[in-house]
Amino acid sequence: xxxxxxxxxxxxxxxxxxxxxxxxxxxxxxxxxxxxxxxxxxxxxxxxxxxxxxxxxxxxxxxxxxxxxxxxxxxxxxxxxxxxxxxxxxxxxxxxxxxxxxxxxxxxxxxxxxxxxxxxxxxxxxxxxxxxxxxxxxxxxxxxxxxxxxxxxxxxxxxxxxxxxxxxxxxxxxxxxxxxxxxxxxxxxxxxxxxxxxxxxxxxxxxxxxxxxxxxxxxxxxxxxxxxxxxxxxxxxxxxxxxxxxxxxxxxxxxxxxxxxxxxxxxxxxxxxxx
Amino acid sequence: xxxxxxxxxxxxxxxxxxxxxxxxxxxxxxxxxxxxxxxxxxxxxxxxxxxxxxxxxxxxxxxxxxxxxxxxxxxxxxxxxxxxxxxxxxxxxxxxxxxxxxxxxxxxxxxxxxxxxxxxxxxxxxxxxxxxxxxxxxxxxxxxxxxxxxxxxxxxxxxxxxxxxxxxxxxxxxxxxxxxxxxxxxxxxxxxxxxxxxxxxxxxxxxxxxxxxxxxxxxxxxxxxxxxxxxxxxxxxxxxxxxxxxxxxxxxxxxxxxxxxxxxxxxxxxxxxxxxxxxxxxxxxxxxxxxxxxxxxxxxxxxxxxxxxxxxxxxxxxxxxxxxxxxxxxxxxxxxxxxxxxxxxxxxxxxxxxxxxxxxxxxxxxxxxxxxxx
Numbered sequence: 001x002x003x004x005x006x007x008x009x010x011x012x013x014x015x016x017x018x019x020x021x022x023x024x025x026x027x028x029x030x031x032x033x034x035x036x037x038x039x040x041x042x043x044x045x046x047x048x049x050x051x052x053x054x055x056x057x058x059x060x061x062x063x064x065x066x067x068x069x070x071x072x073x074x075x076x077x078x079x080x081x082x083x084x085x086x087x088x089x090x091x092x093x094x095x096x097x098x099x100x101x102x103x104x105x106x107x108x109x110x111x112x113x114x115x116x117x118x119x120x121x122x123x124x125x126x127x128x129x130x131x132x133x134x135x136x137x138x139x140x141x142x143x144x145x146x147x148x149x150x151x152x153x154x155x156x157x158x159x160x161x162x163x164x165x166x167x168x169x170x171x172x173x174x175x176x177x178x179x180x181x182x183x184x185x186x187x188x189x190x191x192x193x194x195x196x197x198x199x200x201x202x203x204x205x206x207x208x209x210x211x212x213x214x215x216x217x218x219x220x221x222x223x224x225x226x227x228x229x230x231x232x233x234x235x236x237x238x239x240x241x242x243x244x245x246x247x248x249x250x251x252x253x254x255x256x257x258x259x260x261x262x263x264x265x266x267x268x269x270x271x272x273x274x275x
Numbered sequence: 276x277x278x279x280x281x282x283x284x285x286x287x288x289x290x291x292x293x294x295x296x297x298x299x300x301x302x303x304x305x306x307x308x309x310x311x312x313x314x315x316x317x318x319x320x321x322x323x324x325x326x327x328x329x330x331x332x333x334x335x336x337x338x339x340x341x342x343x344x345x346x347x348x349x350x351x352x353x354x355x356x357x358x359x360x361x362x363x364x365x366x367x368x369x370x371x372x373x374x375x376x377x378x379x380x381x382x383x384x385x386x387x388x389x390x391x392x393x394x395x396x397x398x399x400x401x402x403x404x405x406x407x408x409x410x411x412x413x414x415x416x417x418x419x420x421x422x423x424x425x426x427x428x429x430x431x432x433x434x435x436x437x438x439x440x441x442x443x444x445x446x447x448x449x450x451x452x453x454x455x456x457x458x459x460x461x462x463x464x465x466x467x468x469x470x471x472x473x474x475x476x477x478x479x480x481x482x483x484x485x486x487x488x489x490x491x492x493x494x495x496x497x498x499x500x501x502x503x504x505x506x507x508x509x510x511x512x513x514x515x516x517x518x519x520x521x522x523x524x525x526x527x528x529x530x531x532x533x534x535x536x537x538x539x540x541x542x543x544x545x546x547x548x549x550x551x552x553x554x555x556x557x558x559x560x561x562x563x564x565x566x567x568x569x570x571x572x573x574x575x576x577x578x579x580x581x582x583x584x585x586x587x588x589x590x591x592x593x594x595x596x597x598x599x600x601x602x603x604x605x606x607x608x609x610x611x612x613x614x615x616x617x618x619x620x621x622x623x624x625x626x627x628x629x630x631x632x633x634x635x636x637x638x639x640x641x642x643x644x645x646x647x648x649x
């Protein structure tokens with residue numbers, strides 16, 4: 001991390017990574033590019049996260065945050081570039097392998113097993129984490145697998161009292177938390193959260209920010225947080241990476257990025273006075 | 276994990292009671308015990324043989340629903356697996372196999388083994404090819420492959436399948452005895468009613484299916500049905516699960532086919548036809564694809580209505596003690612499919628995934644609540 005911590009506005013150019021080598025980082029992205037036809041959604045982005053770091057990725061709408069996210073998680077194949085997890089090149093690992101390698105995600109929209117109970121949603125992921133991507137586990141009842149652990153994880157995110165509710169009947173904010181619980185149930189080392197507070201009330205947003213910090217502190221996870229809410233970003237993240245038109249234009253501690261002129265021009269725009 | 280958490284066991288929801296957990300196999304036993312006496316009563320259909328056919332079709336539709344209702348894959352060609360089960364033992368019994376004489380008991384069981392083996396391999400390989408193609412393509416590809424098999428059987432290759440006539444003579448092993456439409460099985464010097472043989476195979480196969488559904492494997496299938504994208508992101512190899520779901524479904528369908536071969540003493544080309552596949556889809560939807568008993572209910576309703584309406588020609592209305600008005604309903608009831616279709620439309624419009632079994636459950640829950648309130 002940079003020694004220089006600037007608190008006020010500076011006119012110096014954007015601080016661009018790499019501080020560390022992506023290939024040896026806890027989670028590394030190296031020159032990742034993804035195009036859709038003519039459109040370049042992500043353009044040579046590089047990130048290097050230290051173990052235990054909480055990194056926010058911000059950027060204006062259409063900056064390529066979700067595309068980058070999907071490329072890192074294997075939902076999309078990158079056009080060029082590589083993704084490293086703990087020093088291993090996992091660019092070609094299929095999506096369903098990644099939770100077993102130690103990385104998990106939550107979705108921007110609520111993706112749940114909607115008809116099932118909260119408990120079954122989490123239990124199923126615990127089961128998958130224990131038994132692997134495929135298991136011919138035919139001779140037991142599902143009542144014998146992962147119940148204690150599932151209840152424990154649901155409790156961590158504050159859903160302990162709603163275990164028996166159908167996932168589709170939960171309020172929006174609780175559904176988002178259930179998404180986080182399911183990602184945790186894979187027992188990850190790296191957790192990627194795609195706008196975990198979107199659509200939440202201010203109160204629930206604060207709670208969720210606290211939850212994300214707690215999870216990181218208790219489990220020593222490396223967290224990537226794609227987020228719109230600047231309060232959350234500024235309060236929880238160790239470092240912030242700013243994405244603009246598919247490029248990482250700045251990376252640094254919150255105060256530094258906040259004061260960076262390039263960032264303000266590209267992203268914060270009219271909000272400059274406010275900050 | 277935070278060290279200050281309470282003992283986790285206290286927060287885990289209770290597992291259902293043994294009765295709750297095993298009510299499906301219990302229900303299957305009750306079904307098998309009561310099906311024949313009830314449908315063959317004079318008030319209903321009045322003949323026993325229909326019960327055999329009902330159990331066989333129930334097994335077939337339930338096997339189909341493992342793929343449709345529990346995995347979310349709609350097959351429009353399930354008759355091919357069923358037809359394999361009908362044709363392979365018939366062909367083997369008729370022609371013999373290797374050193375095994377035609378018509379022998381051992382020959383028959385060799386035929387059954389060959390049928391299951393070939394369906395297993397065939398459905399596994401077919402699944403590898405088509406399972407990843409997306410819902411619509413999956414449905415169309417199953418339809419295309421089953422039609423290809425249908426037309427091959429229709430051409431009577433090497434004189435094996437009998438073409439459009441099917442196979443009707445010499446297709447039963449020696450332990451099957453038929454007298455006036457009643458089938459009995461001669462085994463170890465005893466004579467067993469065919470219904471009980473069907474019932475035992477039905478119970479074994481359905482229990483197997485139930486175990487698949489309740490196992491961790493089966494719960495994964497349900498998760499894939501509910502949200503495939505999420506399942507993959509959570510680390511589930513969705514393709515392999517779907518491949519095995521299709522394989523199990525194919526095997527159980529072939530099991531049902533084997534039973535039908537004895538029941539109908541032979542193979543008919545319709546067993547492989549597109550109508551058989553289509554009826555299966557309709558029966559499952561009619562009964563309710565989300566429930567284990569849904570396909571069973573659907574198959575029962577379908578076959579019951581079909582037989583009831585086709586037999587029900589003259590309606591005798593006693594007006595006074597002496598006079599009886601008889602109304603000939605025959606002309607209207609030859610269109611029994613219209614009435615079944617109307618029932619189907621009502622069910623699909625009101626609750627497409629719940630079906631008739633869904634209504635029964637809702638009704639049952641309501642009655643239970645009323646009783647508890649008292």
